[in-house]
Amino acid sequence: MKTIDDLQVAGKRVFVRADLNVPLDGETITDDGRIRAAVPTIAKLVQAGAKVIVASHLGRPKGEPDPRFSLAPVARRLGELLGKEVAFAADTVGDGARQVVDGLADGDVALLENLRFNAGETSKDDAERGAFADRLAALADLYVGDGFGAVHRKHASVYDLPARLPHAAGDLIAAELNVLKQLTENVKRPYAVVLGGAKVSDKLGVIGHLLEKADRILIGGGMAYTFLKAQGHEIGTSLLQEDQIPAVQEYLARAKERGVEFVLPVDVLVAPEFPDLKTKAPANPRAVSVAEIPADQQGLDIGPETRKLYASKLTDAATVFWNGPMGVFEHPDFAEGTKAVAQALVESPAFTVVGGGDSAAAVRILGFDEKAFGHISTGGGASLEYLEGKTLPGLAALED
Numbered sequence: 001m002k003t004i005d006d007l008q009v010a011g012k013r014v015f016v017r018a019d020l021n022v023p024l025d026g027e028t029i030t031d032d033g034r035i036r037a038a039v040p041t042i043a044k045l046v047q048a049g050a051k052v053i054v055a056s057h058l059g060r061p062k063g064e065p066d067p068r069f070s071l072a073p074v075a076r077r078l079g080e081l082l083g084k085e086v087a088f089a090a091d092t093v094g095d096g097a098r099q100v101v102d103g104l105a106d107g108d109v110a111l112l113e114n115l116r117f118n119a120g121e122t123s124k125d126d127a128e129r130g131a132f133a134d135r136l137a138a139l140a141d142l143y144v145g146d147g148f149g150a151v152h153r154k155h156a157s158v159y160d161l162p163a164r165l166p167h168a169a170g171d172l173i174a175a176e177l178n179v180l181k182q183l184t185e186n187v188k189r190p191y192a193v194v195l196g197g198a199k200v201s202d203k204l205g206v207i208g209h210l211l212e213k214a215d216r217i218l219i220g221g222g223m224a225y226t227f228l229k230a231q232g233h234e235i236g237t238s239l240l241q242e243d244q245i246p247a248v249q250e251y252l253a254r255a256k257e258r259g260v261e262f263v264l265p266v267d268v269l270v271a272p273e274f275p276d277l278k279t280k281a282p283a284n285p286r287a288v289s290v291a292e293i294p295a296d297q298q299g300l301d302i303g304p305e306t307r308k309l310y311a312s313k314l315t316d317a318a319t320v321f322w323n324g325p326m327g328v329f330e331h332p333d334f335a336e337g338t339k340a341v342a343q344a345l346v347e348s349p350a351f352t353v354v355g356g357g358d359s360a361a362a363v364r365i366l367g368f369d370e371k372a373f374g375h376i377s378t379g380g381g382a383s384l385e386y387l388e389g390k391t392l393p394g395l396a397a398l399e400d
């Protein structure tokens, strides 16, 4: 894989595919970690006299413009962090983008609007994705892939565009791979993996692989309820991936056979409704045993007994990989589970890696010092699929 140093970038239009998918509360960025992580590569290109065109997705809009997912607030924050103006293009490949790119002088930076405002970005149809990649390619001379959090996506800007332009990996991707490699070679045992979050269908699949690698798997967050249901518990209105129940039962059986310790919640915090993350109005949660989840309530965090159990399972591990918050940490009533896991990692002598946009944001928002962890990765799904040994489209596309 080439790096930026292998490219002649001075005077060239360089397209940087970053992952600036940050959590927003309206137009307020609640955690700018992914923007900060993108800065070194962009600053290096500025320094080298490139015309830098940054592009990213944000959230999951439906292939058309949606102001709730605009990258405009991100352009402002990126400008502050770089200490220079970032021209914001109000579209991705249209007149707005072309005008902004044409106006760039050497060392200038532009940010395009959300790539996912175009259906071609995420299309499963190769021709549709390719046509969008052709339009992106027309904007630039060179391509730098640096959006580690999105390298597991076979999307136009991640996979098809680098095939159309001379390309290299940015510094963030290089740094992420450097650390994650340590979890694929000679991992120190006991090796514990903690999985939670809400992207359940995306992430359940990696458990099959983790059963071959990890000594202990702890499940929390929205992921836990499909397991509890598979064990015969009623889960009320909690997040459920019904079609995955047979797969989950197979994982539980295989874990037993292989002697992998599978740890599931023994109690959870429930409430009648998903909490209001804007007003943060009290949600009046109740701690119940997993055998007693009421039919009209949903599980939104692990309970106090589970917090203690999970902490005890993490403190004597030698390596821990964690992706996915234990609860809806954005609301203070459901943040304690995520806090307890973060605290256990901070206190553990283990080599600890936290991965994922929301997991990394949670650690910082809840007030933990980033330096207390071995590594905080910008990618959740991406790091999980990397650890799984899968070929990641966005990395394969950067190979020579």
Ligand SMILES: Nc1ncnc2c1ncn2[C@@H]1O[C@H](COP(=O)(O)OP(=O)(O)O)[C@@H](O)[C@H]1O
Pocket (backbone or CB within 6 Å): 196, 197, 198, 199, 200, 220, 221, 222, 223, 239, 299, 300, 301, 323, 324, 325, 326, 327, 328, 329, 330, 355, 356, 357, 358, 359, 360, 379, 380, 381
């Ligand atoms: N029990 C739950 N029910 C619904 N959502 C949950 C639950 N637990 C955690 N979440 C949500 O999961 C989201 C993060 O999930 P995900 O995107 O998979 O993590 P990451 O970005 O770290 O990879 C958070 O916004 C959090 O509110």
Ligand SMILES: O=C(OP(=O)(O)O)[C@H](O)COP(=O)(O)O
Pocket (backbone or CB within 6 Å): 019, 021, 059, 060, 149, 150, 153, 199, 355, 356, 357, 358, 378, 379, 380, 381, 382
């Ligand atoms: O937030 C992301 O992934 P993550 O939640 O697994 O860390 C990436 O920006 C990818 O976003 P996507 O899962 O909508 O493709």
